[in-house]
Amino acid sequence: MLASYLTLAAVLFCIGFYGVLTKRNAIIVLLSIELMLNAVNLNLVAFSKYGVNPALTGQIFSLFTMTVAAAEAAVGIAVLIVLYRSKATVNADEFDELRR
Amino acid sequence: MATVFSPYAWLVPAFPFVAFAVLTAFGRSLSRTGAWLATAGTFLSLVLSLVIAIERMTGAAEDYRGGYEWLRIGDFSLPFGFEVTNLAALMLVVVTLVAFLVNLYSLGYMKGDDRISVFFAYVSLFTFSMLGLVLADNLLLLYIFWELVGVCSFLLVGFWYQKPEAKAAAKKAFIVTRIGDIGLLIAILLLFWYMPDHALDFVSLHNVFDPQNGGTISLGITTLIALLIFLGAAGKSGQFPLHVWLPDAMEGPTPISALIHAATMVAAGVFLVVRTFDVFEASQAAMDTVAIIGAFTAIFAATIGLAQNDIKRVLAYSTVSQLGYMMLALGVGSVPGAMFHLFTHAFFKALLFLGAGSVIHAVHTQDIREMGGLGRRMKITAWTFGIGALSLSGIPPLAGFWSKDAILAAALADRPWLFVVGAIAAFFTALYMSRLFFLVFFGKPRGEHGAQAKESPGVMTFPLLVLAALAVVAGFANTPWNGWLGQWLTGNAEADHASALAIVVSVAVGLLGFYIGWLVYVKGAVRRDVLSSRLPGVVRLLERKYYIDELYAWLFVRPLRALGDALTAFDTHVVDGAVRLVGAAANGIGKLNTRLQNGQLQTYGLAGLLALVVLVVAIAGRRFW
């Protein structure tokens, strides 16, 4: 049973990773990151119930993760909005200042 | 008896070497004095050589050997030294005398040339190398000087390098003698392999190959070594089939032809065989080869000489022919005969070449068809040339007669058919020499300069006179009734080789040749083109040297050149292509990597993912392989 949950989490993680790497709209990239974090949460909670020593630690950890993810999403959107104001686009292709 | 002066024999090559060093360093500023310096160097060598030789002649002198150890590898020791035997003393005198006279002659002949000090530097270097070759006490040292002599020949033949024929001739000389040199090198390697203690000096060679100790080295190997040594000698001495370089080497200045290609370097081949004669004597097959090739070369070159029109070419083929005689003598076992002929040949051939140079200096052409009637205007040259021609043809009592007779008598005693071949070649010799002499010095002047030809200056005629005198008297050193030279050289009492048949036949053919030449070219009793009109094919064959050069070009030069072209193409396309491929690959990889660094986060993220996957698979997957 644990294996099924873990497999599902892996699937969601990989889909999220694919979205991060491929999507052109930066907002969608952030969204895909949220998906990846969700997969991690699922992993944690699954281990909390079906793991070797079932305890609530996994769930508490997942709560913290969720909080951090939400904070990160907020800051990310703020940054993106500022970037949009200066570059007039949210196309991830066009953010290539790292090249210089 | 121990000799006083022999230990100083190392000075003999040292004087020319000092002259060479000084001329190379300061030649540009010295010019005229440099030339006199070189001449002085050879004069000193000549004086010392005469002293050494005369001392050795008065009383039985023992061989002197001096030097020190040069290389020591394990228990193999290679000495660096010189050995003064009677043979070496004779060669020293010959080489230094001719070198001195040639130096003197060149002062007049090469006057006005702006590279005159380079010329004298090269001549001094050559003299040094030749003397070193003569004095070397082991085969490896001899080989070093052998190669050095070849280099000097190359430098001097190509002295007027602006002429393409001179460049080609120099290359040809070097390359063809190289083929022979490889034979000598392999022989040295074989000797190194088989000789006890790997000894290469001539004393050890004599001890190992002496008939009393025979059997140390198998007959097959001995024959092989002897044949390889003969290959080296054939290259330097212009025996068939490696004779092709000598006539072309006439592109060099005439004094050089006299010094190198008449008297000394070409004699080095004969000298080598004499030095290693014990090896040859141990193998009858080798001796036969030497004799047959020598005889064949003698007659072969003589026939070509009949049809040449360049005065120096005729003399060149004559040299090849006479060297054939010397090899014939060695092949039938007569070392005194060969050395005696070497001795006399050096004088009269050098005389003939220097005389030819005098003629060329006067009429500015080398084609005998454009000469004529010079006898009236250039008396000294004509008289000395005539003496040289008679000596070469073997007319008694001149020197050439005695030495040629010694060879023919030895041949008669060994194998009569070789004697017949030698006699026929002697006839041809007389014929072409008389043709040359009469065409150049008799009749009416044919060329443009003939009428104004004047005798050459004193520096040029003095050597002619000296050599002419030697060409007359040198023969009395070894007559059939008093074989003094032979005994002095080899230490064995020579049997009386007097053979009436040999004397009569050789005199007869010599006189016959001269008479026919006189009939054809002076009296006009027989038409000049009697042969060329009846047998034009034969005459053309002789004129084109039996097409041997063309054969070699087709057989060796063209395939080698094609191989060279193929290899060049390989080098350009494959090797260079591979190098350029590496460059292009690096460039391509660089360009590829540029696309990776495009500043986009997603590219970097992808790179990270792929790297992670590869890492995990590589490390964690080790359990599978």
Place this chain on the structure above:
Amino acid sequence: MLNFNIDFTGEFFAFFLLSVCAIVGAVLAINFAKVVHMALSLAFTFVSLAGLFILLQAEFVAFVQVLLYVGAVTILMIFGIMMTKHQDEEKARSRPLLETLAAIGCLCLFGILFYAIRAASFPLPAAKLPDNNTLEIGKLLYSAYAIPFELVSVLLTVAFIGAVALAKREEEKP
């Protein structure tokens, strides 16, 4: 490795249903044309995940998931989409090499993870979770995990202030 011992219980049936919803939602999120549709389909995934959490006896986490993700994060994303240009959708300029390599990489990653999961042997759980989930979480939060709890609240404050500071429009200088 590939023999799954599955006992077909109701739990498994519910799990299967919810996981299908989650995966479908995620895949559609990636593949929709319009950006807003992507965000909404991802919200659907979040809801299915909440259902999965309930199945895992993590009711509190499930509620927080719905509150936070479906409620806050999704709305935040939609706000972001609305405030930036979303009308010109994915242009024709595609990046085939990047997409192919990313797909391959992700497949390989999934393969590795799947292999690891299958190769591991998970012993049966020793104990069972307590029944009253929220109470127990509350107890743990305020006793054992109090410090992380406080830290997280500091973090939230900082994030909130930071986001406001970042996104504030520059005032026009008079």
